Amino acid sequence: MTATLTPPKPITSGKDPRFAPTLYAHVGQDQSWTLAYYRQHGGYQAVTRAFAIGNDAVIDEVKKSGLRGRGGAGFATGLKWSFMPLNDGKPHYIICNADESEPGSFKDRYLLSEDPHQLIEGMIIAAFAMRASVGYIYIRGEYVHAAERIWAAIHEARDAGLLGQNILGSGFDFQIHLHRGAGAYICGEETALMNSLEGLRANPRLKPPFPAAAGLYGLPTTINNVETFCAATQILKFGPDWHAGMGTEKSKGMKLFQISGPVARPGVYELPLGTTFRELIFDWAGGPLEEIKAVIPGGSSCPMLPYDDKTLDTPMDYEAIAAAGSMLGTGGVTLIPKADCIVNATWNMVRFYAHESCGKCTPCREGISSWMVRMYEKQVRGHGQPGDVQLILDMSENIGGRSFCALADACLGPVLSSIKLFREEYDALANTQTPLYGPRKRWKEA
């Protein structure tokens, strides 16, 4: 079932030989977070151009670019923007979802801390297109360093007249505020995020109404991921045709892929959508450091795929990963070593979802937070019994598709995929109380 290590192909020119990093181009450079640096490198030209072409043309360009939401759902960004009502006389809000907390995802942290003005510029463009007067950056509470950089960047932009009244002489007024979360995965769900921003417990809201109709404070609101706003900056900067020329037929543009687990060079790589797992894992990340059995393609909620040639040659885009039975998600790829017990690894993720369930609806609260996590704990503590795996599958049947938001289904991603791929490990543990791959020392010097 598990392929042996495949020798790396020669360094390729990438999916598209023309591509060069744009979103990530200044990450890691000295002073990249300052307004002076940003302006020296072409900053705030995109928003000038946006003001020049007008708000409807901005939405048209984003539509034409083929940009899809980079937070995980992959909804067409231009279309989402066009849902905002026009001339309704109400205040409109935009929110940047910087609550990055999907395990395996860590791209936004670097964008926020290293290139905050790229995000602010994207938000001004989006606000202009959607006639919003106020924007909030909802950043997860633990991102202290990033929050400091964003805070400073907002103030720099205000002092330079890039936020506030009559921005760059356009007649457009827009202000951005930073709002810091306090540690809750569910805040990544857009309606839960709005509740959190309103000072409430972050329970998701019933949809419809969708945020574009009744969002923050009951007013029209659009929420996008950090990377999506940054991509909007680049689209307005380089043009929609440039963006649409990258990637695959339905998945356009560049994506920040993240890779973690035992590889030589874990980190964030900006690559065209449609780049294969093989290229990311071998050419960019330098290949696995030990034998691998599974790949989580896009953050912990995406069903894991077997580590074999078929997976390695799968292009990383929305459609191809869906066809392989999983999701592109946030683009956070994690490799799971062969020598680790898959039940134990899955228990870790189940425990995560059990901890993060908001407790609002019964299938998730009782199903995930109570039963599922205990069933896994029972296995890994060596108290498994024959029939337990079937019971987990039966429970999953009763949880899947029945919960209020996507969190419970997200938990079933790793559960069902790991049982499907590694049933023998589950059976061995349940029937003999002994894992096929026992505990091992993992904390070591580099």
Place this chain on the structure above:
Amino acid sequence: MTYFADKQPLVADIFSRYPGSPQGRRSALMPLLREVQNAHGYVSEPQMTEIAALCGTTATEVRSVMSFYSTYHTVPTGKYHLQVCSTLMCSLAGSDELWDHLVETLDVQPGEVSPDGRFSVQKVECLGSCGTAPMMQIADEGYYENVTPSKCARILAALHADAPPTPDNLVPVTVNAEGRQTLANGEMVGASIGGLSPLTGGTA
């Protein structure tokens, strides 16, 4: 004196970020909680009552909101509140052992403060440091990344001496002037070429 009595400009600044409506007033709840917690390490009952009054709600509501989020504390924390990421990507890099090591050597359990008042510990979920795992942080100070056993020993020794090391905030992959993605040590990876100019679109 109540916590915010002599901090009216700060309170006004926080409220100015939200609409003047009752709903907008309630939005100040989390920022106000953070202010108190950063100063005291936890939020006490009288402070919950104070924040409730500022936001137009009840202390019970404030406690309810606090209980939803993992970073608010209703009991005192140590001078250094150490949070260890326990989620899969860090776990694969040894965070379970890192956690056991901390609890053992500091002789402190979650919810407790070490006898010298220095340390409290908390297991937290993914903090977005998967590429530089395992990690731990001093709450609200910043990340220590790629925490090996020897690095952990150095950090703890420094904290015992009340000289916290500067947080890492590592950027594992960067882009150099030619548009090549490179590692922190300057090694170039993959292949990419520059050549796009703004506003004109790119050609091969």
